[in-house]
Amino acid sequence: MLNIQAVAQTKPVYKNAKAPIDKRVSDLLSRMTLPEKIGQLNTLLGWPMYEKNGTNVGPSAEFKKAITEQHIGMLWGTLRADPWTKKTLENGLDPYMAAKATNAMQRWAMENSRLGIPVFLAEEAPHGHMAIGTTVFPTAIGQSSTWDDALIQEMATTIGKEARLQGAHIGYGPILDLARELRWSRVEETYGEDPYLNGTMGVAVVKGFQGNNINSGTNIISTLKHYTAYGVPEGGHNGGFVTLGQRALLQDYLPPFERAVKAGALSVMTAYNSIDGIPCSSNSYLLNDVLRKQWGFNGFVVSDLNSISGLSGSDKVAADDIEAAAQSFNAGLDNDLGGNVFGKSLLKAINDGSVSMARVDEAVGRILRLKFEMGLFDNPYVDADKAKRQVRTKEAIALARRVADESIILLKNDKQLLPLNKSIKNIAVVGPNADNMYNQLGDYTAPQQESNIITLLQGIKQKVPSATIRYVKGCAIRDTTQDEIAQAVEAAMKSDVVVVALGGSSARDFKTSYLATGAAVVNASMSDMESGEGYDRESLDMMGRQLQLLQALAKTGKPIVLVLIEGRPLNINWAAANIPAIVMGWYPGQEGGNALADVLFGDYNPAGRLPISIPVSVGQLPVYYGHQNSVRHDYVEGSTKPLYTFGYGLSYTTFQYANPQAQTSTVNGQLSITVSFDIKNTGNKDGDEVAQLYVKDDVSSVVVPNRLLKGFKRVHLKAGEQKRITLTLSAADLSLIDKNYQRVAEKGGFTFLIGGNAEQPQLTAKYTLEQTVYVKN
Known part of the structure; x- marks a missing residue:
């Protein structure tokens, strides 16, 4: 007769789902060969x-x-x-x-x-x-x-x-x-x-x-x-x-x-x-x-x-x-x-x-x-x-569009050129990134069915189906032999507005050689890829004939919207000085074309904010907002400040901050500082604002950054609506690494800087830490 108990006893512990995991690991290790x-x-x-x-x-x-x-x-x-x-x-x-x-x-x-x-x-x-x-x-x-x-x-x-x-x-x-x-x-x-x-x-x-x-x-x-x-x-x-x-x-x-x-x-x-x-x-x-x-x-x-x-x-x-x-x-x-x-x-x-x-x-x-x-x-x-x-469901696709919508940054909008009116009759859509699906997806992307990806051109066509859309590629990202600038100018002249999509590409192709690590090998016979693993740059200028294309379009006198689709900040100095509207899309994913069209035509009020500064010149590098307190002065050729700073981004509405207040309490023996303030949507459109809180240590025992982000909140406000925002700081948020390499919040004065970007806070509030607090890891 089968002895069930004896059989159960011979079953290895590591195969017993009810055994504690520690014992299962130990048992299995004891049975394994080297x-x-x-x-x-x-x-x-x-x-x-x-x-x-x-x-x-x-x-x-x-x-x-x-x-x-x-x-x-x-x-x-x-x-x-x-x-x-x-x-x-x-x-x-x-x-x-x-x-x-x-x-x-x-x-x-x-x-x-x-x-x-x-x-x-x-x-x-x-x-x-x-x-x-x-x-x-x-x-x-x-x-x-x-x-x-x-x-x-x-x-x-x-x-x-x-x-x-x-x-x-x-x-x-x-x-x-x-x-x-x-x-x-x-x-x-x-x-x-x-x-x-x-x-x-x-x-x-x-x-x-x-x-x-x-x-x-x-x-x-x-x-x-x-x-x-x-x-x-x-x-x-x-x-x-x-x-x-x-x-x-x-x-x-x-x-x-x-x-x-x-x-x-x-x-x-x-x-x-x-x-x-x-x-x-x-x-x-x-x-x-x-x-x-x-x-x-x-x-x-x-x-x-x-x-x-x-x-x-x-x-x-x-x-x-x-x-x-x-x-x-x-x-x-x-x-x-x-x-x-x-x-x-x-x-x-x-x-x-x-x-x-x-x-x-x-x-x-x-x-x-x-x-x-x-x-x-x-x-x-x-x-x-x-x-x-359950993979790539309608809900997942909608989420991709939502992330893309929220990611888009409005960098410039002179004379409220944007949003465009949906009744517009003639639109020129130009540029190497206007209708190239892989150029909007970034590195580490699998091959895609064309029907899965919505490009900017497709997004615009779906948004304004009654408009006449004239599409011309104009040029490539890097390849200077591709030149359709004259055709692009002709299309622009026949249109009421020009949307031009420039920037970069991390789109790999089957002609490229790769290292054993998967990084691309850069050589003269390369594709248009200028970003993505292995594509380090000595310049941040837009490559190929892109600037030439943009300048030729500007000469037409037509209203121009520049849409940047890229993997890193590029030199847009000329565009910032001469083009009325600039939108940053980064690599917006499979729903990028729909999301960009949402923003261009006002179905979504942009509220993306820069997570990285856009420099004026590669010679400024490194350029980031939280630089150490030190002597900084302009170069012979220009300013030390970036073109657009960390946290920056515009909206189709305006916001006003008021009534800052900082209060201290102790929660479970730990210091807690609540910083509160009001934000009001003072424009006539609903929209999101990204409230940002920066901390500046007024006097410190070691040299520290001039300011550091320590809190933020994205908040939706209807036109005319006001909300009270509260952000909470801890001792760690006030801390530095002292002379002994210990993390400590030193007693003394701090300044809280509150607003919509790192460079131009709308509010300041003073705060005094009454006693030094050592912060445990």
């Missing part, structure tokens, strides 16, 4: 791991080899499609096929590995899951231009759901690098120049991705990028050397990561760069002292692609990959993205005693714990039919 453990520490490229034959999809021979020979525990970009991966709409996977593929891979791994360990699938998710058939939102620089963290959390929830329904578990994002070097190619992937805004947006994405339960079936693990200070490389060279003092690191570059970690982020990715000569991928101070001991991080740390190899390559701080493996692993890096070093080289480092088995079990345990918490050992599969129904 090669099996090393397999969990490596993440291989995922897109070669499936085979698609018509309507059938399953694991590839390469996947089976990776499981049986390398015991691989994680893949990256399995569902990714783009020119680098050579996955297209034809040979890639739609959501239904993606779910079938990941199910088949998990089933093979569970049934054909000795211990039945599920595979983690990590995916790129900066402005939508980078896979075929998903929703494409504005890039991060546009997301932060909304100054609406609740909306961005809603967006991240949708991105996480779309990824998880297809079988993914980890989303790479948010990117928390401060973009203070505008020549750098990846500005579009950031939330801009300010620590507070970056941190707020980062927290929103973490909460949206992870939710309250990563075992929900609709949430994914958030991986913070790139830890840290990746966005300020010398000369703008992507992944290059960073010159940074310890105080600046603690004051500006670490706080966004700290806030995201304390919001619950479960994964962190190290940056390619070094700081003060120590590569981020082998920096024990960053990975152990700060991340884990100070902030209490309990997830796993993954390298950026091939960054561990950089220790013995470009950085030359290790003699070979064995030494590189030991350096990075002992410093606290848990997983090798690319899997080039934490395989044989790490095994050799373990065997020669450079790495302890205790450290191996620690790193493996961190990854296994999350697999258990996500429920993958008990149910690693997803519902393909649900993926087909």
Whole structure:
């Protein structure tokens, strides 16, 4: 007779869904061989791991080899499609096929590995899951231009759901690098120049991705990028050397990561760069002292692609990959993205005693714990039919339009040229970004069905179907051989208004060559791509014949609206001086054309605000609002001030601030300062205002920034309506890093600056901190 109790007793603890996770992890670790453990520490490229034959999809021979020979525990970009991966709409996977593929891979791994360990699938998710058939939102620089963290959390929830329904578990994002070097190619992937805004947006994405339960079936693990200070490389060279003092690191570059970690982020990715000569991928101070001991991080740390190899390559701080493996692993890096070093080289480092088995079990345990918490050992599969129904829904598309609407910034509007009247009869739509769908989507975007994307030209046609629209491309972004300027002028002369779309492009193509990291190789026979990973600039001028086109159109005397579609601030000095209306769209995503038309024709009152300053000249760089208190004077050639400053943006209405008040209280033993003020819509149109609160330390023990954003709120006001706004500050918001590198709010005077941008506050309020407060990490 079968002894059921005896059978139950022989079942491994790690397979018992009711056992505590700590015991399941410990039990599984005790059963694993060293090669099996090393397999969990490596993440291989995922897109070669499936085979698609018509309507059938399953694991590839390469996947089976990776499981049986390398015991691989994680893949990256399995569902990714783009020119680098050579996955297209034809040979890639739609959501239904993606779910079938990941199910088949998990089933093979569970049934054909000795211990039945599920595979983690990590995916790129900066402005939508980078896979075929998903929703494409504005890039991060546009997301932060909304100054609406609740909306961005809603967006991240949708991105996480779309990824998880297809079988993914980890989303790479948010990117928390401060973009203070505008020549750098990846500005579009950031939330801009300010620590507070970056941190707020980062927290929103973490909460949206992870939710309250990563075992929900609709949430994914958030991986913070790139830890840290990746966005300020010398000369703008992507992944290059960073010159940074310890105080600046603690004051500006670490706080966004700290806030995201304390919001619950479960994964962190190290940056390619070094700081003060120590590569981020082998920096024990960053990975152990700060991340884990100070902030209490309990997830796993993954390298950026091939960054561990950089220790013995470009950085030359290790003699070979064995030494590189030991350096990075002992410093606290848990997983090798690319899997080039934490395989044989790490095994050799373990065997020669450079790495302890205790450290191996620690790193493996961190990854296994999350697999258990996500429920993958008990149910690693997803519902393909649900993926087909619930990815890129009407609700998700509407949300993409809403994010795009809120992201658009009105930079200039002389004589109220905008909004345009819908009764207008003749419109010229001109420019290389007027009808190029990939130019409005940004880097890290999968191939798209044309019907999924609304360009500016299409958006205008839908908005005013009775108008005569004359479209001429005019020129390319970079290619000077394309010249339709004469045709554009002719179209303008026959029109009542000209909408010209210029800027940049991060659109990859199949002619471009790529490095092993996925960054593009810049060469003379390049496409029109001038932004996106690998496309660092020495100038910020608009490329090709774009300025020539704009100047020729201006000579017609017709009213001109300039729409900027780009990934980083470009030189628009001439336009700011000569063009009556300028709208910043960044890369607005799949609904960008509809959103831009909403703003141009007044169906949406723009309220986007700059998350990054627009310089007058590349010679001003770095130019950001929160510069250190110091002597600053104009150059021989011009001002030190940017053309448009952080926080700037116009509206079709006007707002007035009044009655500031600051009150102090103690909440649970902690200092709390409430700052209140009135905002009134003094115009005749309903609209949103972004109230911004900056803190200035009047006298400090060390040199500090001249002012820093410490609170904001986007508020909707009907014409004539007034609301009382309250923002709450803590001691941390008044703090600095003192001479002993301690975070402290020093007693003394502070000035609160309140208004619609960093440069011109409408209100000021004085505040005195009566006693010094030391702020705990």
